[in-house]
Amino acid sequence: RAKAHGRGGYVVFDETMHKQVRSRLWLGNSLRYAVKAIEQGQNPFLLQYQPIFCLRQQRLIGFEALLRWHHPQQGLISPEKFIPVAEETGLIIPLGQWVLKAACQQLAVWEQEFSVPLTMSINVSSQQFLQPNFVQSVESLMQSHQLAGHHLKLEITETVLMESTHYVTDRLEQLQNLGISLSLDDFGTGYSSLNYLYNLPINTLKIDRSFVWGIGQGQDQIVKTIIALAHGLEMNVVAEGIETIEQMQYLHTLGCELGQGYWFARPLQPEAAQQVIATLSSPMSLSLPIAE
Numbered sequence: 001r002a003k004a005h006g007r008g009g010y011v012v013f014d015e016t017m018h019k020q021v022r023s024r025l026w027l028g029n030s031l032r033y034a035v036k037a038i039e040q041g042q043n044p045f046l047l048q049y050q051p052i053f054c055l056r057q058q059r060l061i062g063f064e065a066l067l068r069w070h071h072p073q074q075g076l077i078s079p080e081k082f083i084p085v086a087e088e089t090g091l092i093i094p095l096g097q098w099v100l101k102a103a104c105q106q107l108a109v110w111e112q113e114f115s116v117p118l119t120m121s122i123n124v125s126s127q128q129f130l131q132p133n134f135v136q137s138v139e140s141l142m143q144s145h146q147l148a149g150h151h152l153k154l155e156i157t158e159t160v161l162m163e164s165t166h167y168v169t170d171r172l173e174q175l176q177n178l179g180i181s182l183s184l185d186d187f188g189t190g191y192s193s194l195n196y197l198y199n200l201p202i203n204t205l206k207i208d209r210s211f212v213w214g215i216g217q218g219q220d221q222i223v224k225t226i227i228a229l230a231h232g233l234e235m236n237v238v239a240e241g242i243e244t245i246e247q248m249q250y251l252h253t254l255g256c257e258l259g260q261g262y263w264f265a266r267p268l269q270p271e272a273a274q275q276v277i278a279t280l281s282s283p284m285s286l287s288l289p290i291a292e
């Protein structure tokens with residue numbers, strides 16, 4: 001077959017495809033073992049916590065929980081790589097449930113330890129969000145950890161909003177009735193229709209980092225427009241991926257309420273995140289950004 005095509009690009013393409021398929025299969029299989037290991041007490045997953053700040057007061061508001069997979073041979077594998085595979089294989093359901101539980105547990109521990117209000121933002125995949133018992137499972141976690149709903153923020157993406165509107169609206173309202181706040185993550189990168197943005201009960205828009213990186217690069221109008229849109233719809237705004245003081249100041253000038261990014265702090269191990277709470281919850285210190 002290869003001969004018939006001479007020395008053209010066909011063979012190369014074919015091999016690349018095989019490689020991709022193999023690595024996908026490999027990833028799917030290892031992920032299955034890894035998720036199984038959670039129940040067997042050998043959990044290879046962990047959460048890191050990235051601080052989120054109020055831009056006006058430069059004050060710590062809370063954290064976003066970000067999933068990592070510690071693979072014995074490959075080291076830390078990025079969620080960008082394994083979340084899509086988890087979604088394709090359905091493994092995102094047990095994995096997402098573990099994330100929810102672990103993040104709630106951590107928040108409860110910090111709330112006991114420190115008497116400052118903190119929020120925990122948790123990423124939720126569409127599939128997970130659409131599970132029939134999703135709201136119940138969130139509610140029961142809130143109860144068992146005695147968490148107030150307004151300390152929890154669930155981050156969903158635009159793909160959720162593509163599903164049947166009634167079902168999604170009901171679900172979002174049920175969560176809001178628990179006091180939980182809802183964020184639309186990676187805003188501007190998906191298939192947003194302004195129509196459902198207008199009609200759905202969403203509290204917060206998260207500006208995708210790609211737009212934040214466009215600040216000062218001739219793309220200032222994009223963040224400006226997103227912020228104006230959010231405020232026009234009575235939503236607040238979180239900017240992710242803030243890496244420079246210029247980006248931070250520009251976003252603040254435009255009235256963007258909250259922000260996260262390497263300029264403030266990277267995603268941190270729980271101990272380091274706890275240090276941040278301890279340091280920043282004392283009113284005397286405003287020593288940003290935070291070194292790792």
Ligand code: C2E
Binds near residue numbers: 067079240263
């Ligand atoms: P996301 O929810 O949009 O999370 C923000 C991502 O931006 C994180 O990448 C974070 O580390 C990164 N980030 C924040 N500030 C900066 C910055 O200043 N510079 C740069 N270069 N990056 C920054 P991460 O942790 O690799 O996660 C990637 C994506 O994986 C997340 O994007 C989210 O979509 C998904 N993800 C992570 N954890 C979970 C989870 O528990 N469940 C689900 N369903 N998805 C998750």
Ligand code: MG
Binds near residue numbers: 123155
């Ligand atoms: Mg997120």
Ligand code: MG
Binds near residue numbers: 185186208209240
């Ligand atoms: Mg995001």
Ligand code: MG
Binds near residue numbers: 209
């Ligand atoms: Mg993003």
